[in-house]
Amino acid sequence: MAKAKAQARAASVPAFYVTGDEHAHSGGSTMLGFWLYLMSDCLIFAVLFATYGVLGRNYAAGPSGADLFDLRLVAVNTAMLLFSSITYGFAMLAMDKGKQALMQRWLLITGLFGLAFLGIELYEFAHLIREGATPMRSAFLSSFFTLVGTHGLHVTFGLIWLTVLMTQVSKRGLIEANRRRLLCLSMFWHFLDVIWIGVFTFVYLMGVLK
């Protein structure tokens, strides 16, 4: 009697998981999943932008953006990132045509532009710190270094990822798994360029406005 009751209850319990075979879709939803990851990354940057928006004018009698920022340097930096975006696009076009050597060359150029971006940013940071504009100086500088530094860290990890993928492709060729990974990195890389639009507009350009 009790056993029959338990069985009846077990049968009426709804299943909150997919019982069918999901095997056939392996890899098919990766792009959507990666897009959702990028959206969550977007929220991280939104919080950092909000922090900068709140604290960005609290100079604590220290230097302001107008005193510190060199817009020519920022313009060069922006160009580096924009160039790296289009060269990554060319790499993806080469991948579509199956031209592995050409794709590797474009990826290398992308990596060099990314390195140039990072180099200029590190030079800028070193310059600021040498002048005494450290993250400890004011709330403005704390939020500035956090926001711009987080973007720079993303670029750094993007470059590491790029290097790993170039090695993978040279060892295993343009197999399906590598194509998928390259497409993910493509989204990541273009996404970082989108974030940079916000950074140069809100932080640098609006920072030097009176």
Place this chain on the structure above:
Amino acid sequence: MSGSPGHVDPHAEPHGAHGDDHAPHGSLRGYVTGFLLSVVLTAIPFWLVMNDVLGNATLTAIVIMAFAAVQIVVHMVYFLHMNGRSEGGWNMMGLIFTIVIVAIVLAGSLWVMFHLNSNMMPDIHRM
């Protein structure tokens, strides 16, 4: 995420036909169009600020924010290949949800903290 390239998914190759062949990869024309638009949309704000063309900080701020918004859309369309159809519309749903949250976070923080700042200012007349 950068850890995944190290391991080779055993299911990836047999099911190659199921992969991302449907994903829009863009065209040379699309990338070049997006790039040229981005160059223009980047150059104009820098020019406006560096040469103080408009002569009014508030007006300049509004104009460069408008340029940034347009450039973000250009990047989304030409580089990230956003449209209402990719992944059965779920990309767009995720994007819209994120935009709503970002708008709430940004507008809410600035609004609340601006009022907090002005209310916490020492009142000059009572000092």
